[in-house]
Amino acid sequence: MKSHAQRKHRYRRILIDLAVLTAIGLVGIATASDVRAETDDDDAEAPTGSTFLGRGTSIELGAGALVGPAYDGAKKDKVTPYPFIKVEGLLYDHVSITTTRGIAVNLLPRGPLEAGISLGYDGARAASDDPRLRGLSDISTAIAPGAFIGYRFHSFSFDLDVKDRLGNDKGAEATLGARYTFNPIPKLRLSVGPSVTFADRQYNQTFFGVTEAEATRATALGNPLRAYKANAGAKDAGLSMTAFYELSDHWSLAGVASLKELLGKDAQSPLTQHRLQPEVGLGVLYKF
Template identity: 25%
Template sequence: MPNFPALPSLTQVSLIAQAASALSIFGGARVRSNRIDAMEGDCPSEHDRRDNTAVTPVTAMQAVLAATFLALCPPVHAQSVSQEPTYGLSGRIGLNAVSMRTYEGSPNTRTLAAPDLTLSYRSRDWGTVEFGQRGLIWNAVEAGRFRFDLVAQFDPGRKDKDTSALNPTPGDKRLAGMGSVKSSTEAGVGIGYGPVMVVARQSLSERGAKGAQVDMTVEHSWPLSDRLGLRVAHSATWANRDYMQTYFGVTAAQAQATQFSVYTPKSGLRKVEVSVGAEYAVAPKWKLQANLAISHLGDVAAKSPLVGRLGTKGSDDDRRFGGFVALGMAYEF
């Protein structure tokens, strides 16, 4: 959806009118003064002196500066108001019902009850610290549209058996014999400008998933009304050889214990994803949320024998698609 420049705000319209009025008066005064000087010499009448003193050079300069400021300022978006950020603690708590694949690349799905907990603390001197579904993020630098973040994320790993609706760890009995991938912690940095954010992260654990990833996300949000908001995000994730081997590779020992063939992936595009989210305020602090995401595995990941087809007659492209659907309610504070 393209971003159209919004109409000037009431404040801008007022400033424009004031600037135009001041400039026109000043110009008119100069014309009248020149005509009188030509006809009567350098002795203007009392009425003309009052007209000439109505607009001083300071007033004219203010008008010029106001017009210049309005010309140089970028157009504001509709309904936007420049406000001081809210400092202190804020957050949300809720519950979502999520339908998703049992693991990335699985042909099977499951329904998960997922808690939604987000805590954010903003200070004047130390930026913003946020803990939520994306992990722990410290927005250390925020200068205009530029952002610099320090990121710590949690990788839940993967089980080689089915997991319950209350367990967020992916798993499927289809992977029996592959062994479990233990959970791990990832650390990295993020650099953003406007709607674009790039995050590079590296696994810190020796017992769980290994490897490095780079995510690039472009996100836009629109307030459709006082109660309804819409968010659209596009993302792509690159992963190195170690990460690909952990989640998409099959070693010789694993091949002997399962029906899968040996596969040794290289680094490459892990997936691309498009997500759409809507939020409706049913009450001042209660929000109804709906999210839809569609992902597409890259070539290296899609060639893994662990990636199953949607059906026995599915095409090769069926192996690549995934995503989730979520519906929930949250309370903001």
């Protein structure tokens, strides 16, 4: 017999799958309607370029490095390569591809409000990343479908992003953020704002929990850990800033700095060595 919690989790998964399929269907209808409208209007200007790229497509690619905690809660830092991808304006502004969201389909491409679905990934964690993780099971990289909604008002933006890890290491999290973007000097664009992230019990247990078996194994390997069960709730809150400086029409420098604090049960986990988690990064971008 399945427990009430198992049935509840199964129903939640079914609802998420239905919501994603419904949204995909709506995107297909909306995209088809746009294409028909452009085709049927003889007086309208024919779009330049391919249907896939559209007229307002922009492509920016780059690479850099991030210096930050080896894992959420670590006191040890590590350097991580960071690819930068920003492709916007695909399929008449319905589709974009970015490093943060992955492939995103916007149901409301015109106007200050945006809402849609996304398909990205969520990171991995290996026991070899830090001595504090010795004896714990590795966490695999996971495909993470999600949804988003945002609002733009002049230089301000407000966003809510939700993603759900698939596979063995499951869990969902939602990030609410606000940003202010401005140009203090020519060619320099800054964006700064706060954010807070919430996670369900499975996500927090995946990254901050310790099972009885893991605690026993870790202790036997010289890494004494106690078993710990994480709960759903606020995961972290912080402040971040990004900077872009144009070197030429095509090349630019990008920088990022952030500081977040782990909250609630995640901050009390035996895996958490530092509640404050700083991160800085630098990269080079090319705009096609």
